[in-house]
Amino acid sequence: MPIQYLPREKVFRDPVHNYIHVRHQVILDLINTPEFQRLRRIKQLGVAAEVFQGAEHTRFTHSLGVYEITRQICDNFAANYPTQTAGDGLWDDAERLVALCAALLHDIGHGAYSHTFEHIFNTDHEAITRQIVTDPSTNVCRILRQVAPGFPEKVASVIAHTYPNPQVVQMISSQIDADRMDYLLRDAYNTGTKYGEFDLTRILRVMRPYAGGIGFDANGMHAVEDYIVSRFQMYQQIYFHPVSRGMEMILTHLLQRAKVLYEAGKFDASFAPRLLIPFFKRDFTLQDYLRLDDGVLNTYFSYWLDYPDPVLADLADRFLSRRPLKSVTFTEATAGLLPKLRDLVQQAGFDPTYYTAENDSFDLPYDQYDPSAANPKTQIEIIQADGTLEELSTLSRLVAALSGQAVGDKRFYFPKVMLDTDAEAANAKVYRTFQQYLLNGALIRP
The missing domain is CATH 1.20.1250.30 (Growth Hormone; Chain: A;)
Known part of the structure; x- marks a missing residue:
């Protein structure tokens, strides 16, 4: 079936991208499905809005943003790197629609309160995303089938990282993709912080397709470095708060x-x-x-x-x-104190099953490609003047310093009242003992 275009371009005003441009009828139809509109009712950052009060943005706005960045990448590739002969490694614009649909729908399977719900009820938002895209009962699948009978499966394979064109897959999922670029900028804007800001315009300008995926011109390497540092800062200051x-x-x-x-x-x-x-x-x-x-x-x-x-x-x-709950950091050396701390929480009248917790949050700001890893990451390639490829961390001492280094901490959570210093409190003795353990164990309070 021929691709249907809107009689007049539709635009959505957006605080990050200014205008989000929609030219394809199928994209507008997908946006208007109940499955996609549901994303308006799921916060992008979940409970982080309890810390950063501006973070009321949703999976809906993020998904539109990922679509828009992907559209801009396609425009750049079509204008500057169009394929000339089969197998030349340049951009085939016939791939545009599957890339745009995958970008728009990549998060449609997220559940209520996203990752917390997923952990408790053993759901898998990526598997559910693919199901929404391919299940004949959904409006999304019916609309995609209007493009071609097998089109829903093509879109799902992009999201599953099995689509045969690596350029399309890397637009949506890689170490520098439309998804990450939008959520960093959008989350920085809505949390009122500057950590996630980077030069998106420059990065899009220096992106180039090649046979194995997407690379970046050497003269744009510093913009890519800035993106890596921004991502590192956002995880430490926002996502791991x-x-x-x-x-x-x-x-x-x-x-x-x-x-x-x-x-x-x-x-x-x-x-x-x-x-x-x-x-x-x-x-x-x-x-x-x-x-x-x-x-x-x-x-x-x-x-x-x-x-x-x-x-x-x-x-x-x-x-x-x-x-x-309040928290302290702990390490392997101090983890032996946690059973006693839980016991004291119980003595204070709290069930430790529900009023204590251990949480570790770590992130790799940049991970060099390791084909033997369970989930190998696509490395960032810098394209030299002679056309050869160099992996980013071999050229950038800044990225090399962050490469392969998991950064974060482990925290023990407990009721805030355990830090009470009121000598007349009913459990004052238990509280003092708890605080003494924190002090003697050199556990760090925020």
Whole structure:
């Protein structure tokens, strides 16, 4: 079927990209599906909005941004590097539509509160994304099939990284792709921070296709370096923020407690979360999944404020009222103190299963290609004047310093009251003992 274009270009105003340009009918139709519109109700940064109050942006706005960056890459490649002969390694613009659709839909399978929900209920947002794209029951699949009968499977294979054209795959998923570039800029803008800012215009200008994927002109290497450093800073300052992780621990334990109560047959019918029950039973359909969003979960949490189980009610209140767990960092050398700290938390009247947690958050700012790794990363190639390729970290001492170095920390989370210094408090002796352990063990408070 011939590609259908809109009679007049559609634009969306965007705080990061100014205008997002839509020229294809299929793209506009996909945006208007219920499955895609659902992304308006899922925050891009989840509980991080409890720390950075401006971070109310959604998976919807991010997905449009990834589409727009991909569109700009395609425009650059079509204008400057069009294929001349089969196999010349340049850009075949017949690949544009599959790249744009994959970019737009890459996050459509994210669930309510994204990664926390995924961890508790063992869902896989990437697998669900592919299912939404290829399941004949979805509006998304029906629209993609209007392009060609096998087109949904082509789009899904890009998202699965199995599509035969590496240029298309790397646009959407690599160490410097449209997904990462949009979320860094968008998250920096909405959190009010500058760490994620980099020169997107320059990077897009120096991107070039070659037979093995996408590379970057040598004269644009410093813009790529800046991107790597920006990503490193965003993870350390935003994504791994200890308070955000403390809220995530509350959310995790809240959902775990609800699941435990349901499995024990103790969930009061008047408070039963009907839309969550298929997940408690580990027997959910795609339609069950698509009915959930952040707002649905928050509504259940509001109901649970009055639930007779004190742990569930308290965790719901802590989450909705923004009362995160506090934390200290620990290492392998100090991890031996954690059982005693948990015991003291229990002595203070808290069930350590729900009021303590260990969390480790580490990220590789840049990872050199290792074909023997379980999930080998696509390395960033710098294209020299003679056409040869050099891996980025071999040319940049700055990137070499970050390469292969997992950066982050391990934290032990506990109720804030354990730091109470009120000598008249009911558990003052327990609190003092807890604080003494922190001091003697040289555990670091934020």
